[in-house]
Amino acid sequence: MKEKGEKIVCLTAYDYCLARILDESGIDILLVGDSLGSVVQGHDSTLPVTVDDVIYHTKAVVRGRRRALVVSDMPFMTFQLGVDEAKRNAGRLVQEGGAESVKLEGGVTQAATIEGLVKMGVPVMGHVGLTPQSVHQFGGYRIQGRGEADARAILDDAMAVEQAGAFAVVLEGMPVQLAREITQRVSIPTIGIGAGMHCDGQILVVHDMLGLFDDFTPKFVKRYANLKETIGGAVRSYMEEVRTEAFPAEEHTFH
Ligand code: KIV
Ligand code: NA
Known part of the structure; x- marks a missing residue:
């Protein structure tokens, strides 16, 4: 699709009913995101989400979809402790949850982990820029890559993710120019959220775009329903x- 210039359209999903509606509408990718911590569980970050939570929701989503690719998020503390731990948890998302692929946050620092998962047969989607599991490191949910050095670091992250064998990469919360440059420089598809129009695809949290969740609404969200x-x-x-x-x-x- 990237080669043909066809946009890849993605949404999050957490349950059978909505997954089925999105799948029947023709969505390309359903992400069982750790954003479920906010929109399903009511936490104020994604940090409390466990691998068992994501497995539970993945099972429900998989039962509701026929054709969309299912990507399951690796929660905080399920991949940062080492490649073996990451393999065990990614394996559970695939084996128990029924996901076809996993997503994890981080670039250069997670390259060895991404490579390990790909070698074990689990396709990986990367995620760089404003990675919500690092909220305390950032000191809040702030757009990343504004300065020249920060932009360079995010470009390096995206290239490391590609080099490690990821099949796609989420670009979250960064200036449009940076997302465009990354999209041109990597051969894998870039999926943007708060990263402007030049990405190869877009993703939104489904509760945000449907107007179900209004605790806060970031600038990058468009409400398509209320x-x-x-x-x-x-x-x-x-x-x-x-x-x-x-x-x-x-x-x-x-x-
Ligand atoms: O958890 C999530 O929903 C995500 C997407 C917004 C990229 O990681
Ligand atoms: Na996520």
């Missing part, structure tokens, strides 16, 4: 009808 409002309206109608005995009606009633 399901929070839609659901609230449906629930208020239901309450009203139960209270006025308009529901259940004759057609919902057994005799």
Whole structure:
């Protein structure tokens, strides 16, 4: 798709029902992201998410999809402790969860781990730039790669990820010019989020783009629906009808 200039369109998914809707709509990649820590579990970061959490949600997503590629996120502390530990956890995401590939955050520092997973037969998606598992290192969720040295470091990260054998790389939270340069310099597809229009594909957190989650809305999110409002309206109608005995009606009633 990169060679043909066809954009790769990706969304996160965490359960059967939504995975099925996204898959039937023709989404290319479903990411079982550790963003589930925020939008499913209600934490204020991705750090508390465990590999068992991601396995649980991966199983549900896999049951709902027919054609999309399923990528499962490797949570914090499941790959940073060494290649063997990473292999064990990636293996579980594939064997128990049913994922076809995994994603992990980091560039130069994770190259040996990416290489180890690829050699064991697990395709890896990289993730560089604003990597949320390093939020405390960054001192907040801040756009990365603004200065020349920082931009160079992120370019090095992306190239290290490609060199290590990753099949694609997420570029998160960086200036559009940097994402364009990386996209030109690597042969693997770049999947952007908060990285501008020049990436080979785009990803959003599905709860953000559907307007289900509004605790905070980063600048890079576009709302394509306002399901929070839609659901609230449906629930208020239901309450009203139960209270006025308009529901259940004759057609919902057994005799
Ligand atoms: O966890 C996630 O949803 C992600 C994407 C936003 C890239 O890592
Ligand atoms: Na993630």
